[in-house]
Amino acid sequence: MAATDIATGGVLLELIQEANAEDCVVIAVSGSAVAGLESWLGQLGYRVRSVSQLIREQLFVEYGYAVGPPRFFPASLVNAPLTEALNFVFPEWFGDRSLPCSVLAERAEGAVIVTGRPFLTGHATEPSSPPTANSVDEAELLPQASWVPPGPKARREPGTEEVTARRVLLSGAYGTWLEDDGDWIRTVDPSQPGGGRIMNVDIEDVRPGTYLLLRDGETERQALYAAALMLMGSQAKVVEESQAKWKGALREQLNKHGRTHVVRKLADAGVKSSYRAEAWTEPMLARPRSDQDFERLLRWLGIDFHPAYDLATVMRRKRAQAIADIADQLEEVVAAADMSLLERNGHLRLELKSPGFRGVIATRVLSISPHVEVIARHEARVLHPDRSAKWLE
Numbered sequence: 001m002a003a004t005d006i007a008t009g010g011v012l013l014e015l016i017q018e019a020n021a022e023d024c025v026v027i028a029v030s031g032s033a034v035a036g037l038e039s040w041l042g043q044l045g046y047r048v049r050s051v052s053q054l055i056r057e058q059l060f061v062e063y064g065y066a067v068g069p070p071r072f073f074p075a076s077l078v079n080a081p082l083t084e085a086l087n088f089v090f091p092e093w094f095g096d097r098s099l100p101c102s103v104l105a106e107r108a109e110g111a112v113i114v115t116g117r118p119f120l121t122g123h124a125t126e127p128s129s130p131p132t133a134n135s136v137d138e139a140e141l142l143p144q145a146s147w148v149p150p151g152p153k154a155r156r157e158p159g160t161e162e163v164t165a166r167r168v169l170l171s172g173a174y175g176t177w178l179e180d181d182g183d184w185i186r187t188v189d190p191s192q193p194g195g196g197r198i199m200n201v202d203i204e205d206v207r208p209g210t211y212l213l214l215r216d217g218e219t220e221r222q223a224l225y226a227a228a229l230m231l232m233g234s235q236a237k238v239v240e241e242s243q244a245k246w247k248g249a250l251r252e253q254l255n256k257h258g259r260t261h262v263v264r265k266l267a268d269a270g271v272k273s274s275y276r277a278e279a280w281t282e283p284m285l286a287r288p289r290s291d292q293d294f295e296r297l298l299r300w301l302g303i304d305f306h307p308a309y310d311l312a313t314v315m316r317r318k319r320a321q322a323i324a325d326i327a328d329q330l331e332e333v334v335a336a337a338d339m340s341l342l343e344r345n346g347h348l349r350l351e352l353k354s355p356g357f358r359g360v361i362a363t364r365v366l367s368i369s370p371h372v373e374v375i376a377r378h379e380a381r382v383l384h385p386d387r388s389a390k391w392l393e
Helices: 006-018 031-044 051-057 221-257 259-268 291-301 305-336 339-345 387-392
Strands: 024-028 048-050 061-067 083-089 162-170 174-179 184-188 198-202 211-215 347-350 360-368 373-376
Touching (some): 006 061, 024 031, 024 051, 031 339, 048 051, 174 360, 184 305, 198 305, 221 291, 259 291, 291 305, 305 347, 305 360, 339 347
Parallel strands (some): 024 048
Antiparallel strands (some): 162 174, 162 373, 184 211, 211 360, 347 360
């Protein structure tokens, strides 16, 4: 900005020098942009923040100077402002100068529509006409991952201990697989205030830009299972035996008749989530989520409802406690970590004290394959090196 775009950099500097450093903030589009602008303006005493940092710090000031056109920033910067006045500073050759509208504005009575005034300096020309419906969306011109469809042999029904999954490219030259029948995955939101950054989201809600929390080289499932058993104390052995009994019976049916047959028979028996039959054989899934589904599953397998139901419910409760304990530890570690590093670099290593949970990586999702492939279940959610997406960063 200071060296290669003299006009825009000069205008920005002139604007912020008219205001007191305490009364203004320079707003950058990303963590890396924050670092770059801070190296220039920080030494002059001016604050530089990203939008998420503004929200996190609840920094209310009189003047905000966003470096870049409005479409580069979240709509909340305009619709839920943290500054009394907001200025976007960008080169005149960028044609789209429209301000974002609230998604509710067009449906609300008496909605407030935020408008702006353009100030052209130097040799700037009048804004060009707005893009037409046939114009190419700039998002289509951004770097995209090249996904190769799997061959005909890969498009098959998963066998025993296999699962359908999608390949995911992650920041920091990482990759992983997310299974289609998974229920939730742990994430971190650096824009949230401390104490509320760790969340569990449904697998289908993971999108590019989501920050996943994954263990380096292995999943956390086995460690969580061991932690849950430890919380059960003397009851652990009885619970393990009960779990092994009904899960073993279900696995035997899957091995003998195949997934399609078992899913159909369970559906006929009234099990609404029968498509998750294979997932229920996983140690970390103590039981189906629905009480009725679990009862009908046990009846179909010929397993006595009691004590299998009671012990599985205890297992699920202790698993939830173990998950909450780890989430609390993650919150403490994340609170002490520099979230600007995560936003700037796209990934951050977190070290927990609990055995089995050291080496947790927070990493941003860059792209998700549109193609489903069959992989071994134990390969799902395992973080592994993958330089395919390095150029996307």
